Amino acid sequence: xxxxxxxxxxxxxxxxxxxxxxxxxxxxxxxxxxxxxxxxxxxxxxxxxxxxxxxxxxxxxxxxxxxxxxxxxxxxxxxxxxxxxxxxxxxxxxxxxxxxxxxxxxxxxxxxxxxxxxxxxxxxxxxxxxxxxxxxxxxxxxxxxxxxxxxxxxxxxxxxxxxxxxxxxxxxxxxxxxxxxxxxxxxxxxxxxxxxxxxxxxxxxxxxxxxxxxxxxxxxxxxxxxxxxxxxxxxxxxxxxxxxxxxxxxxxxxxxxxxxxxxxxxxxxxxxxxxxxx
Numbered sequence: 001x002x003x004x005x006x007x008x009x010x011x012x013x014x015x016x017x018x019x020x021x022x023x024x025x026x027x028x029x030x031x032x033x034x035x036x037x038x039x040x041x042x043x044x045x046x047x048x049x050x051x052x053x054x055x056x057x058x059x060x061x062x063x064x065x066x067x068x069x070x071x072x073x074x075x076x077x078x079x080x081x082x083x084x085x086x087x088x089x090x091x092x093x094x095x096x097x098x099x100x101x102x103x104x105x106x107x108x109x110x111x112x113x114x115x116x117x118x119x120x121x122x123x124x125x126x127x128x129x130x131x132x133x134x135x136x137x138x139x140x141x142x143x144x145x146x147x148x149x150x151x152x153x154x155x156x157x158x159x160x161x162x163x164x165x166x167x168x169x170x171x172x173x174x175x176x177x178x179x180x181x182x183x184x185x186x187x188x189x190x191x192x193x194x195x196x197x198x199x200x201x202x203x204x205x206x207x208x209x210x211x212x213x214x215x216x217x218x219x220x221x222x223x224x225x226x227x228x229x230x231x232x233x234x235x236x237x238x239x240x241x242x243x244x245x246x247x248x249x250x251x252x253x254x255x256x257x258x259x260x261x262x263x264x265x266x267x268x269x270x271x272x273x274x275x276x277x278x
Contacts, residue, residue: 004128028058028116029065031229032200034220038251041212043182044258048251052120052240053233055219056196057082059096069227072121072232080230081122087132087148090156090271099134099146106275108162109143112136117239118196120241123234128152128245129181135196142166142195146273151179152248158273159189169193173276175203175206177269181252182260188214196221198222 035212040046057065062082064075065197073081075092085091088098101116119132134146147159157177163169183206192203193214200220206213223229233240 023035027061027064027225028062028114029225030056031223031225031233032118032196032220033223033233034058034218037215037217039174039215040255042213044126044255044260046251046255046258046260048247050243050244051237052082052218052244053223053237054118054200054218055082055121055199055225057117057119057225059099061115065225067233069230070238071227071230079124079234081121081125083122086127086129087117095134099136102160103136103195104145106160108160108275109136109138110141111138113139116196118200120244123241124237127241128248130244130248130272131202133193133202136163142169142177144170145171145191145193147191149177149179151177152245153178153251153268156271157268157269158271161191162277168197169195173274176274177272178263178265181262181264182255183213184208184263193269196222240254 020191026187034051035049036052037049038047051162062074065072066076071079075083084093084095088095095117096115100112103109103112110265115138116135116137117132118135119129120127129148129150131150132148134144134148135142136144136146143162144163145161147161148156150156150158159173159176161173169192173189174191175185187206187208190205190207190270192205194201199222200218202218206215206218237243264273
């Protein structure tokens with residue numbers, strides 16, 4: 001009987017694992033392994049390049065990911081986790097409701113069926129997301145993008161754009177939010193993105209009246225959102241989220257050493273957003 005139950009339990013364990021893998025493969029959520037680069041052109045020249053991985057999460061799949069992947073949790077501590085309070089109004093409320101509310105507020109769309117969020121996960125409870133991107137779909141067509149920007153002072157601003165080209169997205173707006181203490185506010189952003197599929201591509205150029213100040217890119221290759229891939233990334237990018245915040249401060253120190261001038265904040269904000277019309 002012991003041998004029978006051992007064989008029986010092993011068989012069902014394999015079947016359950018196979019079913020879980022098939023469910024995860026059919027999901028919209030995924031992981032992108034890639035590289036982040038920054039190039040500053042003035043007032044001093046400086047460049048950085050880091051290997052990172054990001055999550056692209058279908059907000060409707062958060063509960064399922066929480067149930068099916070033991071090392072990933074929703075609103076709870078784990079090796080990897082996602083908290084609603086890290087985004088949107090940052091009060092822990094449902095992010096999809098916040099996105100849809102603002103889509104209606106700015107008369108962008110009443111027919112959004114799918115929202116995906118590109119962000120870093122919490123690792124052992126910690127995360128800092130300099131930029132998170134909400135991709136809003138009507139069926140398979142991309143209709144809006146939210147660029148959620150944070151600084152190291154726990155402030156946040158979200159730039160909201162309507163999308164007209166479903167594949168190649170190009171948008172621009174005036175900078176409205178204090179990010180780097182070594183950057184002037186009187187500058188402009190140009191965003192160039194691809195609709196994330198097998199490849200992730202995000203390009204941002206910051207300019208002033210005399211030319212390019214900074215360019216930033218994030219590129220990546222699509223991977224399955226699974227226990228196996230998360231653990232591979234855990235060892236491939238050890239304590240990535242802690243490295244992100246430490247790297248930001250280290251790079252700021254290097255800029256200061258090169259002679260960059262510190263710009264103080266004029267006022268403190270918690271959350272803000274703006275609808276940008278191209």
